[in-house]
Amino acid sequence: xxxxxxxxxxGLGSYLLRVVPLLLGxxxxxxxxxxxxxxxxxxxxxTALLVTGVERTATDAGxxxxxxxxxxxxxxxxxxLGRSMPVVVLCGxxxxxxxxxxxxxxxx
Amino acid sequence: MxxxxxxxxxxxxxxxxxxxxxxxxxxxxxxxxxxxxxxxALLIGVAAGGSPDPGAAWAGSLLIxxxxxxxxxxxxxxxGSGLAAAVGSGLLINARLAVxxxxxxxxWRGAPLRQRLLAAxxxxxPMWLVSSQREARPGTTxxxxxxYAGAAATLAVGxxxxxxxxxxxxxxxxxxxxxxxxxxxxxxxxxAPHLRNPAGARCVAAAGAVAAVSSSWPSGTGLxxxxxxxxxxxxxxxxxxxx
Numbered sequence: 001x002x003x004x005x006x007x008x009x010x011g012l013g014s015y016l017l018r019v020v021p022l023l024l025g026x027x028x029x030x031x032x033x034x035x036x037x038x039x040x041x042x043x044x045x046x047t048a049l050l051v052t053g054v055e056r057t058a059t060d061a062g063x064x065x066x067x068x069x070x071x072x073x074x075x076x077x078x079x080x081l082g083r084s085m086p087v088v089v090l091c092g093x094x095x096x097x098x099x100x101x102x103x104x105x106x107x108x
Numbered sequence: 109m110x111x112x113x114x115x116x117x118x119x120x121x122x123x124x125x126x127x128x129x130x131x132x133x134x135x136x137x138x139x140x141x142x143x144x145x146x147x148x149a150l151l152i153g154v155a156a157g158g159s160p161d162p163g164a165a166w167a168g169s170l171l172i173x174x175x176x177x178x179x180x181x182x183x184x185x186x187x188g189s190g191l192a193a194a195v196g197s198g199l200l201i202n203a204r205l206a207v208x209x210x211x212x213x214x215x216w217r218g219a220p221l222r223q224r225l226l227a228a229x230x231x232x233x234p235m236w237l238v239s240s241q242r243e244a245r246p247g248t249t250x251x252x253x254x255x256y257a258g259a260a261a262t263l264a265v266g267x268x269x270x271x272x273x274x275x276x277x278x279x280x281x282x283x284x285x286x287x288x289x290x291x292x293x294x295x296x297x298x299x300a301p302h303l304r305n306p307a308g309a310r311c312v313a314a315a316g317a318v319a320a321v322s323s324s325w326p327s328g329t330g331l332x333x334x335x336x337x338x339x340x341x342x343x344x345x346x347x348x349x350x351x
Contacts, residue, residue, distance in 0.1 A: 002191055003161035006181050009191075010198035011171030017202055019228035021209035022216050036307075037339040038204045043302050044315035044338020045201045046176055048331045049183065050295035051319035057289055068289060075293045079300025088297035089147045089290060096289055 067099035127254040130247070134238070134258025141234045142266035145175070148294050149267055152179050153274015155291075159186045162275050169271040170264060174232055176298075177201040180331065197331050208236040215239060215252055223253070230260035311342030 054072070058065035075092030152175055156165030165182050172178045177198040184194035209231045216224050235256070242255045302308030315338030322330030 001161075002194075003159060003164040003182075003185050004167075006185050006191055006194045006198070007164050007168040007171055009195045010177060010181050010202070011168065011173075013195070013199045014172055014174060014177065014202040014205060015229060017199070017206045018209045018231040019225060021206055021213060022224045022228050025213060025217065033343060035207050037343045038207060040307070040311040040342025041335045041339040042176060042201050042204050043299065043308065043311050043342070044335040045180060045197065045331060046295055046298050047312050047315035047338060048319035048334035049176075049179065050292055050299055051316050051334075052183075052323060052330075053291040053295060055320075055323055057292060068292065071289070072292055072296055075296040076300045076303075079297045080303055082301055082304075083297075084144045085147055085294065085297040086144060088300070089293045092293035092296065093290065096293075 063100060063103040066103060067096045070099045071096035126251060130251045130254035131258035134242075134255040134260075135262045137238050137241075137255075138234070138259040138262040139266075141238070142263060142270075145234070145267065146270050147290060148175050148298075149270035150274040150277070151291055151294050152182065153271035153276075154278035155179060155182045155186070155274075156271065157275040157278020162278070166271060166275045169268040172198065172202070173229065173264070173267070174202050174205070184331070193329065193332065197335070200332070200335055205231050208233070211236060212239060215243070215249065215256065219253065227253075227256065227260070230256075230264065232263070234263060235260060307342045307345075310344065311338040314338055314341030 054068065058068050071092040074095040075088050078091050079088045149169075152169075153166070156162055156168070159165040159182050168178045168181060172181065180201055181194050181198045184197060185191075209228060212227075212231065216227055219227070238259050239252070239256050242252055247255075299312055302312055315334040318337040319330060319334040322333050324330075325333070
């Protein structure tokens with residue numbers, strides 16, 4: 001029930017955010033600074049989800065965490081070059097798989 | 109009708125052909141972008157499939173129609189954050205849509221109310237991207253609106269269908285574990301390009317630091333704090349301090 005409420009409320013609010021400028025026309029103008037701040041807030045949210053996602057996946061200092069760290073480093077570097085999401089995810093996923101395999105072969 | 113086509117090539121049939129061509133052009137332009145969003149849609153679908161109410165979570169694919177806000181809502185509700193925090197963060201993330209919508213105003217100025225209401229439902233990052241690209245090329249307003257309609261339909265169908273596949277995958281717990289690693293990878297693909305400019309790098313650094321520190325805070329307040337930190341750091345300019 002909470003999920004339905006949340007989805008409906010965010011859906012309704014998001015639609016209002018989309019439709020109001022198209023209906024009110026030129027009477028609505030956001031200052032450049034507010035415009036930039038909203039863009040940065042969205043990036044901040046993605047960064048926070050990334051950090052919490054890493055914390056949830058890497059629960060200890062085991063092979064999974066090392067492999068994930070390497071995968072993120074590779075994905076980040078490729079993402080920094082401006083490659084598309086499938087390329088970034090494929091390279092990161094491949095790095096994760098290879099790293100897990102190599103770590104598994106190493107004597108403990 | 110045949111006579112009209114023969115005598116007036118610029119008549120209704122000609123206009124319809126042009127509109128159809130533009131709509132198909134919109135479809136063709138959006139398809140590669142939809143493919144690019146497949147991992148992200150799958151990821152959200154998997155998260156939705158693992159949530160307490162997969163049907164409601166999937167419905168957000170069209171109701172919210174924004175991946176970041178949608179994922180945030182699923183994660184926050186799924187982890188027991190309050191409704192207000194989940195809705196607040198979802199709306200804050202989607203607040204940028206007002207900016208996109210305002211930017212698309214020239215395309216829809218003077219359009220019938222029904223068209224504007226429908227067009228608004230599809231306003232999102234890739235739609236803004238392709239419609240601004242189309243704006244730079246020659247053509248009539250009708251052509252551009254047809255292009256928008258084709259692109260929007262392609263995005264909506266592709267996004268929702270892919271997320272549905274993710275929901276089915278997410279319902280199978282064996283596959284969810286291995287897919288869990290793709291969450292940070294997808295997010296890295298979104299965040300990393302922002303590191304290329306100083307404001308983006310400041311935003312990511314501040315939001316990341318606050319997210320790490322606030323991970324134990326209650327009810328998703330850490331996410332809101334990270335968003336506020338990112339917005340503040342991104343808009344803050346070192347020149348302001350120097351002057």
